[in-house]
Amino acid sequence: MSVLITPLVTEKISALNEKGKYGFIVEKTANKIEIKNAVEKTYGVNVEKVNTMNVLGKKKSRFTKAGTLTGRRPDYKKAIVTLATGEVIDFYSNV
Numbered sequence: 001m002s003v004l005i006t007p008l009v010t011e012k013i014s015a016l017n018e019k020g021k022y023g024f025i026v027e028k029t030a031n032k033i034e035i036k037n038a039v040e041k042t043y044g045v046n047v048e049k050v051n052t053m054n055v056l057g058k059k060k061s062r063f064t065k066a067g068t069l070t071g072r073r074p075d076y077k078k079a080i081v082t083l084a085t086g087e088v089i090d091f092y093s094n095v
Contacts, residue, residue, distance in 0.1 A: 003030045003038040007091050008078065020083045028054070028077045035079045046084040053078050 008023035016023070026035055032050040039047050057073035083089070 003027050003034050004042060005076075007089075009091065016080070017088075020085065020087070022081050022083065022089050024079045024081065026052070026077050026079045028075070030077065030079075032079075035081070039081050043089045045087045045089060047081055048084050049082040051080045051082075053080075 003026055005025045005027065008025060010023070013021075013023040022039075024035070024039070026038075030038075032052060035050050035052070036047045039045065054077050055075065057075045059070065059072050061068055061070045063069075
């Protein structure tokens with residue numbers, strides 16, 4: 001089982017990419033050392049720093065004939081990885 005689930009490709013993260021910071025959705029149980037090793041192994045770059053955050057899922061509700069259905073989106077863990085100066089990750093190389 002891999003520690004990295006998917007890279008984040010949003011406007012905020014794309015703005016951080018210019019500063020050498022990249023975002024990933026990772027396993028909830030992964031720690032910073034495991035994330036650093038996984039990024040270095042997968043993309044062949046040197047990682048300087050890893051910041052993690054647990055994101056709570058949003059509450060969602062839907063109105064149906066039977067009444068209101070409520071629930072929540074799943075929780076996930078997000079990691080912001082800072083690379084050494086001059087190194088980049090190209091997510092679109094395989095497209």
